Amino acid sequence: MTATAQDHALLELRGIVYKYGAISALRDVDLSVRKGEAVCVIGPNGAGKTTLARVAGGLYRPAKGEVLIGGEPLPRSPHDVVVRGIGSVLEGRHLFVEQTVTTNLELGCYRSGLDKATVEQRLEKIMTLFPVLRERAHQRTSTMSGGEQQMVAIGRALMAEPQILILDEPSMGLAPKITGEVFDALASLREGGLSILLIEQNAPLAFELADRGYLMRQGAVVVEGSIDELTHDDVVRSAYLGA
Numbered sequence: 001m002t003a004t005a006q007d008h009a010l011l012e013l014r015g016i017v018y019k020y021g022a023i024s025a026l027r028d029v030d031l032s033v034r035k036g037e038a039v040c041v042i043g044p045n046g047a048g049k050t051t052l053a054r055v056a057g058g059l060y061r062p063a064k065g066e067v068l069i070g071g072e073p074l075p076r077s078p079h080d081v082v083v084r085g086i087g088s089v090l091e092g093r094h095l096f097v098e099q100t101v102t103t104n105l106e107l108g109c110y111r112s113g114l115d116k117a118t119v120e121q122r123l124e125k126i127m128t129l130f131p132v133l134r135e136r137a138h139q140r141t142s143t144m145s146g147g148e149q150q151m152v153a154i155g156r157a158l159m160a161e162p163q164i165l166i167l168d169e170p171s172m173g174l175a176p177k178i179t180g181e182v183f184d185a186l187a188s189l190r191e192g193g194l195s196i197l198l199i200e201q202n203a204p205l206a207f208e209l210a211d212r213g214y215l216m217r218q219g220a221v222v223v224e225g226s227i228d229e230l231t232h233d234d235v236v237r238s239a240y241l242g243a
């Protein structure tokens with residue numbers, strides 16, 4: 001048997017259907033992320049990207065289809081999903097903004113029963129990745145800029161040392177400079193072997209990070225391929241690359 005992408009998929013979505021009442025947000029979506037791969041999903045407003053991120057991260061259960069992590073069905077409890085190695089950085093970030101940066105980071109692994117030294121080591125790694133978080137460690141998170149808060153949200157997901165990080169539009173609302181810092185950090189995490197599923201409206205930015213990508217429209221995947229293939233696709237070029 002020849003090896004296929006599916007054989008090596010770390011995260012795999014097969015035939016996913018998701019509905020909000022009568023609205024079909026995902027219509028038979030197949031998607032995979034291999035180990036060490038960065039995959040992006042682009043698409044217009046309402047395409048189903050956030051719904052996809054939530055299904056992939058185990059937050060929504062699909063009406064049909066399956067989500068597999070390492071070839072096994074995704075566990076039902078959100079905690080077990082984290083234990084299986086999926087970290088999610090959701091739209092809106094969902095931080096405890098009245099708490100300090102450090103407290104928010106620590107919440108990323110509070111249920112894992114890690115000893116204090118391990119938690120310290122993980123905090124240290126994240127503060128090396130995002131030096132501004134070290135400077136602001138004891139600051140209330142609400143007083144941080146949007147970009148800094150995005151770093152906290154990413155850092156919190158990393159505290160559980162996931163195998164794959166799912167991000168829903170991490171650049172949304174951020175100034176270009178800080179977006180660059182966030183994406184530089186994602187690139188270095190990827191270099192370190194982390195798999196990434198990146199939902200992003202900013203296609204040029206997403207294409208810099210990703211190996212492969214999917215274009216979604218109205219709940220379905222309409223184009224998929226390597227970044228090279230996508231950058232030569234007429235639909236992608238006209239809608240996303242200003243060509």
Ligand SMILES: Nc1ncnc2c1ncn2[C@@H]1O[C@H](COP(=O)(O)OP(=O)(O)OP(=O)(O)O)[C@@H](O)[C@H]1O
Binds near residue numbers: 049
């Ligand atoms: N809670 C909800 N109840 C009903 N419909 C919803 C709900 N959330 C999303 N939808 C609908 O499902 C479809 C997909 O929405 P989704 O948020 O996944 O799209 P998206 O691609 O993330 O859009 P955006 O780019 O605006 O973030 C849209 O038609 C949206 O209106």
Ligand SMILES: [Mg+2]
Binds near residue numbers: 049050051091
């Ligand atoms: Mg969205």
